[in-house]
Amino acid sequence: MNTTADIVADKLIDWGVEVIFGIVGDGINPLLEALRVRQDRIRFVAVRHEEAGAFMASGYAKYTGKLGACLATTGPGAVHLLNGLYDAAMDGAPVIAITGTTYSDVIGTQYTQDVDTMALMKDVAAYSVRITGPRHALAVVDVACQAALSRQGVAHLTIPVDVQMRPLQEDKSSTAYGPIRGAPTWTPPAGTPPAEQLDAAAELLNSGSKTMILAGRGALGARSEVEQVADLLGAPIAKALLGKAVVSDDHPYTTGGIGHLGTRPSQELMQECDTLLILGSNMPYADYYPKPGQARCVQIDRDTTRISRRYPAKIGLTGDVRRTLAELLPRLQRREDRSFLQSARQRMEEWRKALAEAGENRGMPLKPQYVMTKLSGLLADDALVSVDCGAHTVYFARHVQMRDTQKLALSGNLATMGPALPYAIAGKLAYPGRQSVAIIGDGSFTMLMGELATAVKYDLPIKVVLFKNDSLQMVRFEQQGIGNPDFGVELQPIDFAKYAEACGADAFRCATPDEVEPALMAALESPRPALVEAIVDPDEPIAMPGKTIGPSPT
Template identity: 50%
Template structure:
């Protein structure tokens, strides 16, 4: 007799789910048994913490475009999923979360772990249902998968533990419940803007003399079309973090990142443009966009809710970026005046020179960009790279030079710490023939350190570069720059991550001397299996925007005068490249 949990997994398999990330518990015993008997069809990835399961499912969805699935027990297990699920919600990744519940006739009676997960998950989901029996599960599981894919978000199913074991023969379907009513077909015709909208957009862009492009994750599938747009418009292309791989970092039109992780070239493009083309991005920091009234704007996005969300768009082109840009390009005229692009390219070169000077300095403690630049120079052509949220994110954004064939991932709008290792593990499982790398900070890595054992268990080709500066670096600099307060509460305990990696069955390398950088990096990257490279770096190297706003400059001086620890060392770091070049430029706030 087929049971509810078995029907659930058979339905998920029909929707292409072949990997589930989770942690066992008595609230999901029925589902675990169904997984045990389907090991040849659905792989269960046993994680160390449910938050990791949700982050891995989110990353899986981002890496593959398919449903990422996570599983947790009742009560605290389901609660632990939420952080990773909000990552999926904010970055619009198709994820299915499955949670257990207590016996159906004890729900709401204050029994152990009696948490109403249906209500708890309401804000994070696009579909949220409780399975009521064996005759119910196929319908709602199929709808959950469809909703996750079509609405690009989180679907949630909760199953009381006794319902999971209920045989189909014990429950009589209602008269209107016919078997197998829901297909796996998604359908949907390609949506394109109306011709007159494309004409208006082309008129704006053709009529401008200094066009800049901001590209995000929504442009990843439109590489060739974006490249063609940039060439026709003689436009520098700034890349939001999730769109870092949309163009190679050394592409002649790429100016690199934007915002706190921005570059001289991007600042020049955004401050000097008279038209802005936004493609697939909701980059949230509006202070880094062109000033109000400076530039006419055309925005391309699959989601109409994103149009004008950050910057007022005169024309919004709703649809798939590849198709929309192809139609738009047919209406664009090639600009003969390339001076605006040339100016941005010149500033981008200055930026790269400043980064190089800092990263190649022989001093100790080591510049935090040095190990990241050394890793970048050694990345294979098919590398998959994940980073965490924090100071390390800025280092990855600036010092990792992505090439054609590279993939890049990070928690975007949620910007959750501890995402880097789970993202990298998901990549290793999704792409077993590709080498995977992670750039993480000591703060975020410590939060999910145990998951390195998961990488060891699955023998992943994973190399983790831990930037160890003993502090929550981004928080430290936000305290200083945003409010002018002395740094407080950001110091971290001294953990030997290399030894911890060895204790978990991997390999660990320690690096604190730039003179040994090449030697250690070469040996570590040539070592098979999961590896941790623990790089001790200068904790006083500042995290600054490429061009310092006046308010940041004043707050920095205020914080230093107020007694920020290590003020003398901070002042010395500000006088060296690349901080010196950033401090030399400023803009009004």
């Protein structure tokens, strides 16, 4: 019997969905049965919280570029998805979310778990439809998958329980023109601007003398082209956090990060450039761009609405960054004056010395920079690095040196706490042969720490490096920065090593510099899920890019 649920499952398989994350529930039992009988072709990963399932779908999409998928039951199940779906939507990760709805004849009657999921998903989803029957499913599942991929965001389908069970043979077409059918096909747009726009952009860039490149997530697939443009123009490359992996952190053209988590050279050079080339970035911190009127800007982005959103672009090129740069490169002239680039290199040499000094500080209590520096050197060349949101994010951005073959996932525009552990699980499922490491604070970990048991259940040997300072340190310093006393930031201490062992994972702890490297190595070499509890200084200050970075008082 071919039911609506069967059609949905078959369509997901046709679209290449290999894994779907979620929690069972009576509002999706027919869908679960359809997945069960197809588990040789699509894997259902049972999580501990629907929010984590949505984060896993988002992380899977961020790591692979493929369609991520998650599933939740009626009412509260759908509600729990929202944070993870907003993460996907705000970072341009293609995800399809499927939810149950109560029986179609009691919708709107305040029946048990009768939540209006269409209204719930209105803001987060680029496409959202309630499926009315199997014939409808034959068309709209394809449309939903196409929408998620083409709009780089969230598509949502909700299905009443009785509709999930309805057989195709009992469902008649309501249109005089016969049933509408979809197809599991999608081709990325060619995405190159017209020749006259490319000519104008090249003319502007060629006429500059101090060009700065700002590379974001949209440039991740354009490493070679970005390097060639930087070389031709003698242009330093500043990287938004989501673009940290565009070029390696030791690349001779990069000035590292930009923004609150960035470097002093990036900040200074942005204030000195006369030309700015923005590549696939939506970095929101306006005070880290050139001053108004200072620089002429060329911006390349696949989304027209992002052009001039952060800095006025004299020329906006709508298209794929890699393809657009490939068309732009033959039009660019090699800049003979390399003084701006040379200045960037000199400043980066000084910055790296300061970072190295801070990163090798063996003072007590244990410094988070020291842990991050040691971790950076131990990560595999092809590691998947999942980073949560908090004070540790600052130390990661500056002290972990990303390499060309590593991949990074983090929550950019939403900047939510909680996703690193789910990301790491999704990354390991997508790339079983690669090291998958979550870098996380104690506040973030406690939000979804049940997912460590998920990693154990599915024998996924992810690694968790947990920075424990018994506080929400970033908020604490923000409170202090505006002259307020600490309030609500203290965390009840938890023995995370014991917790990890209770879940069935290996656990290690470090509280002194001598213990750091052995603990990290033991966890990274373990064949099982493993957690390192690094007990770090809760009073270690977080320096902004314009401030001096050096060893803190011991």
